[in-house]
Amino acid sequence: MRALVIDDSRVMRRIVAGILEDLGYETRQAGHGREGLDVLDGGWTPNLVCVDWNMPVMDGLQFVSAVRSQPALRAMTIMMVTSESEHTQIVRALAAGAHEYVIKPFTADAIRDKLALLGLLPEEVAL
Amino acid sequence: MTDSVIDPVDTGERRRRADAAPVITDLIDEATIQSIAEEAWQALVGEEEFLVPLPGDAPDDAVSSWVEIVGPWNGAVVLTVARSTAEELARCLLKEHAPPVLDDEDVEDAMGELANVVGGNVKAVLPGPSVLGLPEIGAAPAAGSPADTCRVDLLWRGQTLTITARGAAGAPHDPSELDPHENEVPL
Numbered sequence: 001m002r003a004l005v006i007d008d009s010r011v012m013r014r015i016v017a018g019i020l021e022d023l024g025y026e027t028r029q030a031g032h033g034r035e036g037l038d039v040l041d042g043g044w045t046p047n048l049v050c051v052d053w054n055m056p057v058m059d060g061l062q063f064v065s066a067v068r069s070q071p072a073l074r075a076m077t078i079m080m081v082t083s084e085s086e087h088t089q090i091v092r093a094l095a096a097g098a099h100e101y102v103i104k105p106f107t108a109d110a111i112r113d114k115l116a117l118l119g120l121l122p123e124e125v126a127l
Numbered sequence: 128m129t130d131s132v133i134d135p136v137d138t139g140e141r142r143r144r145a146d147a148a149p150v151i152t153d154l155i156d157e158a159t160i161q162s163i164a165e166e167a168w169q170a171l172v173g174e175e176e177f178l179v180p181l182p183g184d185a186p187d188d189a190v191s192s193w194v195e196i197v198g199p200w201n202g203a204v205v206l207t208v209a210r211s212t213a214e215e216l217a218r219c220l221l222k223e224h225a226p227p228v229l230d231d232e233d234v235e236d237a238m239g240e241l242a243n244v245v246g247g248n249v250k251a252v253l254p255g256p257s258v259l260g261l262p263e264i265g266a267a268p269a270a271g272s273p274a275d276t277c278r279v280d281l282l283w284r285g286q287t288l289t290i291t292a293r294g295a296a297g298a299p300h301d302p303s304e305l306d307p308h309e310n311e312v313p314l
Contacts, residue, residue: 055261083246083259085247086255104244105171
């Protein structure tokens with residue numbers, strides 16, 4: 001399983017990527033939405049993208065819209081991981097095409113539970 | 128008689144008061160900010176990490192991180208700690224992923240992320256819609272009116288941590304600060 005972690009905070013990227021790697025994911029990281037699109041355009045297709053909302057250059061919502069406009073990438077699961085916690089923001093993200101939404105601060109268990117809901121826990125972890 | 132009566136001594140102050148931007152102390156209290164910070168600390172810093180509501184000594188080498196909030200209330204949520212505390216926080220956030228030697232970017236990044244998480248959850252409590260800015264690090268932005276400041280003094284591992292939600296400098300908050308002639312049209 002592969003995951004792309006997009007966040008302008010290097011620390012937060014390491015935290016999220018670390019949780020996913022502990023679950024058996026192979027990860028790559030990007031510092032904003034544009035960098036994330038570059039990774040995808042380079043042919044590395046992940047099963048999961050974890051993307052922050054507020055970032056310079058291209059924010060998470062713009063990234064989600066850009067990905068959803070590309071038919072080849074529509075099957076990819078996108079999870080917003082953000083401190084934007086208002087209901088209206090969650091609705092906006094889901095309407096744009098995100099599958100799940102994790103509010104910062106979160107625990108490793110919260111990420112794991114969301115992945116289980118999405119059917120994205122690697123088999124050896126899910127058992 | 129139900130005819131409306133025009134108050135001959137209506138100065139318009141009541142309307143101006145209603146129109147004035149809210150102050151932070153009307154929107155959130157210290158306990159709520161502390162609760163938000165505790166949740167952030169336990170999720171990001173460590174499950175056994177606690178914040179004690181006691182003031183500590185002001186650090187000589189303070190590091191501040193903040194996020195701005197723009198909306199019905201304009202201001203910033205600012206975290207301030209000593210440099211050594213910021214480094215300890217960065218190590219806690221990174222846990223086993225922390226490099227042997229932390230560089231400035233790691234420390235600033237960790238402080239920025241804590242401000243982002245605390246500020247984002249403060250924003251959720253405020254009336255919206257509001258926009259959250261990107262985290263910034265350095266000398267904290269100038270505070271506005273003292274009446275528009277909500278300050279929480281805490282100790283983390285015995286070290287001083289101050290969190291303030293402070294109105295933007297220059298924003299009129301007290302109706303008496305408003306120019307009474309601002310909206311008048313010359314006859």
